[in-house]
Amino acid sequence: xxxxxxxxxxxxxxxxxxxxxxxxxxxxxxxxxxxxxxxxxxxxxxxxxxxxxxxxxxxxxxxxxxxxxxxxxxxxxxxxxxxxxxxxxxxxxxxxxxxxxxxxxxxxxxxxxxxxxxxxxxxxxxxxxxxxxxxxxxxxxxxxxxxxxxxxxxxxxxxxxxxxxxxxxxxxxxxxxxxxxxxxxxxxxxxxxxxxxxxxxxxxxxxxxxxxxxxxxxxxxxxxxxxxxxxxxxxxxxxxxxxxxxxxxxxxxxxxxxxxxxxxxxxxxxxxxxxxxxxxxxxxxxxxxxxxxxxxxxxxxxxxxxxxxxxxxxxxxxxxxxxxxxxxxxxxxxxxxxxxxxxxxxxxxxxxxxxxxxxxxxxxxxxxxxxxxxxxxxxxxxxxxxxxxxxxxxxxxxxxxxxxxxxxxxxxxxxxxxxxxxxxxxxxxxxxxxxxxxxxxxxxxxxxxxxxxxxxxxxxxxxxxx
Amino acid sequence: xxxxxxxxxxxxxxxxxxxxxxxxxxxxxxxxxxxxxxxxxxxxxxxxxxxxxxxxxxxxxxxxxxxxxxxxxxxxxxxxxxxxxxxxxxxxxxxxxxxxxxxxxxxxxxxxxxxxxxxxxxxxxxxxxxxxxxxxxxxxxxxxxxxxxxxxxxxxxxxxxxxxxxxxxxxxxxxxxxxxxxxxxxxxxxxxxxxxxxxxxxxxxxxxxxxxxxxxxxxxxxxxxxxxxxxxxxxxxxxxxxxxxxxxxxxxxxxxxxxxxxxxxxxxxxxxxxxxxxxxxxxxxxxxxxxxxxxxxxxxxxxxxxxxxxxxxxxxxxxxxxxxxxxxxxxxxxxxxxxxxxxxxxxxxxxxxxxxxxxxxxxxxxxxxxxxxxxxxxxxxxxxxxxxxxxxxxxxxxxxxxxxxxxxxxxxxxxxxxxxxxxxxxxxxxxxxxxxxxxxxxxxxxxxxxxxxxx
Numbered sequence: 001x002x003x004x005x006x007x008x009x010x011x012x013x014x015x016x017x018x019x020x021x022x023x024x025x026x027x028x029x030x031x032x033x034x035x036x037x038x039x040x041x042x043x044x045x046x047x048x049x050x051x052x053x054x055x056x057x058x059x060x061x062x063x064x065x066x067x068x069x070x071x072x073x074x075x076x077x078x079x080x081x082x083x084x085x086x087x088x089x090x091x092x093x094x095x096x097x098x099x100x101x102x103x104x105x106x107x108x109x110x111x112x113x114x115x116x117x118x119x120x121x122x123x124x125x126x127x128x129x130x131x132x133x134x135x136x137x138x139x140x141x142x143x144x145x146x147x148x149x150x151x152x153x154x155x156x157x158x159x160x161x162x163x164x165x166x167x168x169x170x171x172x173x174x175x176x177x178x179x180x181x182x183x184x185x186x187x188x189x190x191x192x193x194x195x196x197x198x199x200x201x202x203x204x205x206x207x208x209x210x211x212x213x214x215x216x217x218x219x220x221x222x223x224x225x226x227x228x229x230x231x232x233x234x235x236x237x238x239x240x241x242x243x244x245x246x247x248x249x250x251x252x253x254x255x256x257x258x259x260x261x262x263x264x265x266x267x268x269x270x271x272x273x274x275x276x277x278x279x280x281x282x283x284x285x286x287x288x289x290x291x292x293x294x295x296x297x298x299x300x301x302x303x304x305x306x307x308x309x310x311x312x313x314x315x316x317x318x319x320x321x322x323x324x325x326x327x328x329x330x331x332x333x334x335x336x337x338x339x340x341x342x343x344x345x346x347x348x349x350x351x352x353x354x355x356x357x358x359x360x361x362x363x364x365x366x367x368x369x370x371x372x373x374x375x376x377x378x379x380x381x382x383x384x385x386x387x388x389x390x391x392x393x394x395x396x397x398x399x400x401x402x403x404x405x406x407x408x409x410x411x412x413x414x415x416x417x418x419x420x421x422x423x424x425x426x427x428x429x430x431x432x433x434x435x436x437x438x439x440x441x442x443x444x445x446x447x448x449x450x451x452x453x454x455x456x457x458x459x460x461x462x463x464x465x466x
Numbered sequence: 467x468x469x470x471x472x473x474x475x476x477x478x479x480x481x482x483x484x485x486x487x488x489x490x491x492x493x494x495x496x497x498x499x500x501x502x503x504x505x506x507x508x509x510x511x512x513x514x515x516x517x518x519x520x521x522x523x524x525x526x527x528x529x530x531x532x533x534x535x536x537x538x539x540x541x542x543x544x545x546x547x548x549x550x551x552x553x554x555x556x557x558x559x560x561x562x563x564x565x566x567x568x569x570x571x572x573x574x575x576x577x578x579x580x581x582x583x584x585x586x587x588x589x590x591x592x593x594x595x596x597x598x599x600x601x602x603x604x605x606x607x608x609x610x611x612x613x614x615x616x617x618x619x620x621x622x623x624x625x626x627x628x629x630x631x632x633x634x635x636x637x638x639x640x641x642x643x644x645x646x647x648x649x650x651x652x653x654x655x656x657x658x659x660x661x662x663x664x665x666x667x668x669x670x671x672x673x674x675x676x677x678x679x680x681x682x683x684x685x686x687x688x689x690x691x692x693x694x695x696x697x698x699x700x701x702x703x704x705x706x707x708x709x710x711x712x713x714x715x716x717x718x719x720x721x722x723x724x725x726x727x728x729x730x731x732x733x734x735x736x737x738x739x740x741x742x743x744x745x746x747x748x749x750x751x752x753x754x755x756x757x758x759x760x761x762x763x764x765x766x767x768x769x770x771x772x773x774x775x776x777x778x779x780x781x782x783x784x785x786x787x788x789x790x791x792x793x794x795x796x797x798x799x800x801x802x803x804x805x806x807x808x809x810x811x812x813x814x815x816x817x818x819x820x821x822x823x824x825x826x827x828x829x830x831x832x833x834x835x836x837x838x839x840x841x842x843x844x845x846x847x848x849x850x851x852x853x854x855x856x857x858x859x860x861x862x863x864x865x866x867x868x869x870x871x872x873x874x875x876x877x878x879x880x881x882x883x884x885x886x887x888x889x890x891x892x893x894x895x896x897x898x899x900x901x902x903x904x905x906x907x908x909x910x911x912x913x914x915x916x917x918x919x920x921x
Contacts, residue, residue, distance in 0.1 A: 031471060094506075101505050103883070108516050112523035119527045119630060123534040126597060126606065359604035359625045368628055368636060374524070375633050387520050395513035398505025405506065416480055420473050427470030431916040438920075 003454055003461075009046075009059035010450035016043055016062045017444045023065060024437050027428045035203030037067040037426035039195055067195040070425040074202060077418050078209050078216050082274050084411045085210035089279035091408040093159060094401045097288060100151035101394040107295075108390050110144035111302075113137050115374040121353055122367035126316065131348035135340050138325070142338035145299050149335040152292050159284040160253050166211050166277050167242035167256060173208040174226065174239035177201055181223040182237035188222050208233065213274015229271050229278075231258055242268075253284060287400075293331070294393050300334040301380045301389075303327065305373050313352030313366025314359070321352025321366070471912075478908040485901040492894035495885045502883040511882045518879040525872045528631050532865040535629050535639045539858045541595045542641055546851040549590050549658070550844060552583045556662055557840045563669060564833035577669035584662045588618055591647050591659065601643030603627075610643045617660030620644045631864040637857060646850045658843040665836045682735055682743060682771065682813035683715055693736050693744035694768070712736055713746075729753050729791065741773040747789045777813045786810070 020041045030036040042065065046058035117137040121130045180201040187194040205216050205224060214228035219236075226234040233240050238261035244254040248269070256277075258268035272278045303325040310324040326339045344350045355365025374386065381389040494503055505512045559576045562568070568576075592609040593600040602610035604625030611618045622643050628636035642650075649655020694712050713734035730750040735743045746768040767790075772783035779786075789803040 098504050098506055103500075103502060103504060103512050103516065104519065106516075108520055109523075112520050116523060116527045116530075119531055123531055123629060124596070124598075354604070356604075356625075358623060360607075362598060362602065362604035362606040362627060363625050364627060368630055371630055388517070391513045391516050391520075394505050394516065395509045398507075398509030398512055401504075401506030402509055416476065420476060423470055423473035423476065424468045427468070427472040429468065429470040432470075434916045434920065 003457055005049075005058070006454045007451065010447050010454060012046070012059050012061070013447040013450070014444065016041070016060045017440050017447060019062055019065075020440045021437065021444070024433050024440065028430055028433050031428040031430055031433075033199075035199045035206075036428070037069050037195070037199055038428045039065050039067050042066050064193055065195065066193060067198065068426050070422065073418060073422045073425065077415070077422060078205055080411070080415045080418055081206045081210040082213035084408075084415050085275040086213060086279040087404065087408040087411045089162075089276040090283060091401075091404040093155065093280070093283040093288065094397070094404045096155040096158070097152065097291060097397050098401050100148045100155075100291075101397050106390075106394070107141075107144050107148055108387055108394075110137075110141040111374075111387050111390065114141045115371055118367060118371045121351070122364040122371055125353035125364040125367055126361035128348060131316075131351050131353075134351060135345055135348055138340045139345075142325075142340070145295070145338050146336040149292060149295055152288055152295070156253075156284055156288050156292075159280050159288070162280050163254055163256065163277065163284070164244045166280065167244045170208060170211050170233070170277075171239075171241045173204050173211070174233045174241065177204050177208065177224060177226065177234045178237045178239040180204070181234065184222050185236075194222070209275065211275045211277055212272065213278050228275070229273050231268060231271060232260070235261070251285075256281075291393065291397060292335070294389075296331050296334040298335070298381065298386065298389050298393070299338055300328050300331045301378050302386055303334065303338060304380075305376070305378065306370065309366065309370050309373060310352050312355075312369070314354040314357045314363075315352045316349035316354075316361055318357045318360045319350075320357070322350065324351065474911055478904075478912065481904055482901070482908065485897065485904045488897040489894070489901050492890060492897050495890045496887075496894050499885055499887070500883050501885040501890075515879050515883040518875045518882070522872055522875045522879070524633075525868050525875065529865055529868040529872065531629050532631055532861050532868070536858070536861060536865075538595045538598070538600070538639055539854060539861060541593065542600055542854045543851060543858060545590050545593045545600060546641075546646070546847055546854060549587050549847050550851070552587045552590070553658070553662070553840055553844045553847065556580055556583050556665055557837060557844070559669070560665055560833055560837045560840060564837070573669045577666050580662060580666040580669060584659065584666060585613075587662060588613060588659060591618070591643060598627075601641060601646060603640065603642055611647065611659070613659075617657055617663040618647070620648055629861075631861065631868070635864070637861055637864065639857065639861075641850050641854060646847065649846055652846060652849075654842060655846060656839055656842045658847065661836070661839040661843045665840070668833065668836055679809045679811075680717065680733060680813075682773070682810060684741060684773070684777075684813065684815040685714075685737075686740065686815060688714055688737050690737050690739045690742075693738045694734075694746060714743075731789075731791070735771075738770075741775070743771045743773075745769055745771055749791055753791075771810055773810075773813055777811070779810045779813075784810075 020043075023039050023041045027038045042063045043060050044063055046061045048055040048057050050056075114134075114137045117130070117134040121127070121134050124130050180197050184194040184197045184201065187197060201224060205226070208214060208226060209216065212228035212233065214226045214233055217225045217227070219225060221236075223236045224234065225232070225236075231240065240261055241259045243257040243259060243265070246255045246257055246267075247253065248255050255267050256269045256272065257265050258271075259265040269281065272281055307323045307325055307327060310321045313321040315321055322343060323341045324344055326337070326341050328334045328337050353367040354360045354363035355369070356363055359365070377383050377385050377388075384392060495501060502508050502512045502515060559580060563573050563576050588611055591601055591611045594606075598606045599610050599622070602608075602622035604627070605622045608621060610620055610622035612621060620643050624642060624644070625640075626638045626642070627640045629639050630636050644650040645652060645655075647658045649657060691712075691714075714737050716732055716734045718730055718732045730753060732748050732750065734746045734748065736745075738744055767787040769785040769787050770783075771786070772780040774780050786805045786808055788805045789808070
C-alpha cells in the first residue's frame, strides 16, 4: 500500500466517471435517434489487494459499454414489421380501389340513366330528341365504365411502379446490412461491443422485413442472415439483389428477378408472399385484376344483351336493327370498349325501338324489351341483374377495404405497443440521464478531491523530509 | 414500467392522431350529412343504399312514363265524348226528320248538317296528341281514317302501345281505331262513320227504288245445258266448286236487313235454252249461322227466267219467286225480297250480270234502321270510353303507387346512409373536446423536465 496506489485509484475513478459522462452525453445526443438503445458503462469494483492483513479496495474497473436491450422484444418487432408491411400495402391499394367505386355517380347511376333514356324512348318511339338523348346516355355509360376501369388499371400501374422502388430499396438495405454484418463481426472478434452498429443494423432489418416479410436469424458470430420466402437476401457480408427491369410479355407487368451473390439469377415474381412486396404482388396480380375482370364481364354482358335484343327490333326506316353498341369480342378490356355503334351514333333513327317492321314508327315493343333488360338476371353475372352485379362488386371492394383497414390498424397498434415496450427498456429518459450526470459529476468532483488530498499528503511527506 | 420522453412522444403522437382522425371523420359526416361516404364505411349499407337509389331512379322513370301518357289518355276520353255528342246530334236529327211533316228540302239541309258531323267525327277519329294519332295503332305517320264513298276506311294497324308502369307491368295506352270506329272484333260492332254517312245519304234522298235490278248475259255462243244439278233442295249446302262450276255466270248484291246490317247475296245463272235461264239465290256462308266460311249456301229460291228477244222478261213464262233468307248470323232479322221487287228487265247479250241494289225498306223504316244503328254506334263508343276511363284510373293508381314506393325507398335510404344530425353533431363536439383535452395534456406532459429545475 502506498500513496501511489491511492493516486492510481483516484485517476482510474476519474477515467471511469469520464466514460460514464461521455456515455450519458451519447445517450442524450441519441435520445431521438430511431433504433438507438441507451447504453450503460459497466463498472465493477477492482480486485482488492491483501495488505497488512486486510483486503483493501482498489477502486473501480470499467468492463465495457453495454446496450440495454430486450432481445425478445427486438425479435418480435422484426416479425411484426413484416405483417405491418403487408397490411399497409394492402390497405393503401384498396383505398385506391375504393376511389373507383363512389357511393353516388358511379356506373350504377349511369346504368339507371341509360335505362331511363330507353324508357323515355319507349314513351315516344318516333321522337328524335329521345333517340339523341339515348345515344348520349349510352356514351356516358361507356365513359363511366371506362373511367372506372381506368382507375383500376392505373392503380395496377402504380403498384407495378411501387414494386420497382421496393426492389431498389431492398437492394440498398441488403447491401448495407451485409456491410454492417462485417463491421459487427470484426468489432466483436476484437472483443469490443458493437452496440451502435447493431442498433443501425436492427433499424435496417426492420425495414427490409417490412418490405419483404423476411425472417431474420442471428448466427453465432453475430452476423444476421435474412431469408425471404426461401430466398437468401443477406448472408454474412454478402447480399443478393432484386431486379425489376424485365417485363412479363404476357401481362405487361414487371418481373422480379432474383440475383444471388454468386451471380445466378431467376424469376422470383411468384415467390414473394410477405411484406409490402408480397402484398403489392398479390394486389396487382390477383385482387385488382379480379375486380377488373368482373367489371369487364359486366360490360361484355351489357353490350351482348343490349345488342342481341336490339337486333330483334326494327328502326325508324323499317329495317331490322343492327348493333346498338360496337360488338365486343373478348371479355378482357370490355369495360373500356363500350361504344355506341358508329352507324347508330351518326343516325339515331337506326335505334330499333319497334317490335315489328309494320309497326314503325309508333311501335315501342322493342324499346320496352330493352328496358326490361334492366331487371333481367343473367347467368353470365351469376344470376344477378346488371345493377346488382355492379353493386355486389362495389360492396365487395368496400368490405375488403373495411377489412384491410381494420387489419392494418390492428397490426399498427400492435407494433406501436411493442415499440413502446422496447422504448420502456431501451429508450433514453433525459431526466434519468441528467440525474446520472449529476451523480457522475459529483463523483468526479469527489475523485478530483481525492487527487488533491493525496497530493497534499505527498507534499507533507516531502516537507517532512526537508 | 420505465417511461421515456420517446415513449411519451410516441403515445402522444398516436393519441393525437387517433383523436384527430375521429374529429375529421365526424366532421365529414357533419358536412356531407351522410353516415356512409364510401363503400368501406359500411359495405352492406352502401350497397343497399345504392340499390335503393337505382330503384328510386327506376320508379321515378315509371312515374315519368305515366305522366307522359296521361295527356294521351285524357285526350282519348274527351275525344270520345265529342264523338258521342256528334252521334247524339245525328240521332236527334234522325228522330226529328223521320216525321213525315218535314219536306225534302228540310231533309237536304239536315243532310248538310250530318255531313258536317261526319267530317267532325272523322277529324276526331284522326286526333293527334303530340306526334302520335290517338286511334292509329303504331301507324302514326299518317292519319288513320280517310273518307270513302260509303263512310271511312282505316289505314292504321292493330299495334297496342304499352307503357311500363312497374318492373313487370305495362299498361296499353291507345284505343284502336278499327275497334272504336269500325267495330272490329266487337260483338254487334258497327262502323260508326259509315252509319253517319248512311244517315246523310238517307236524308239527302240518295235512296233508289226498293227494287233489285238485275241484268243477264244471253251470250248466244254459250251452249245450253240442263241447269243446276242436285243438291238443289232449298236450305241445303253444296260445295262452291259445284255451284260456281255449274253456273254460267253470277253476280253479287249487298242487302240490308231491317236492322241495317249488310248481307251478301249471290245470284247464279245457268242457261238451259236460248233466252232461258235457271237462277238460284245463295248467301255467302259467312252470313249463315253454322255456315262454313268460303262455302256457298243455297238459301232461298230458284226459278226459271224466260226472256223476250228484246231482253224483257216474259213474265208469264218465268217463275220468279220471293227470296227469303233465314238463319242469318248474329241474330239478324230475316230478309225477304218480294218477287215483284226483283227486276230482270234489260238483259242483253253484251251485258254481264249485274245487280243494282237498294234499301229494302220504306222511308220511315229507313230512319228507324238509321236510329237503331246510331244507338249501336253510341253504345260502342260508350264502351270504349269506359275502357279509356278505366285505363286512366289504373294509370293514376300506378302513378300514386310509384309515388309512395319512391318516398318509401327514399326514406329507407335516408335511414341507411344519412347521418343522424343531432347525434353526429354531438359526437363531433365530443371528439373535438377530447382532441383539445389531449392537446392540452400533451403540452403539460411534454413540457416539464429536470432541466427546468437545474439552475
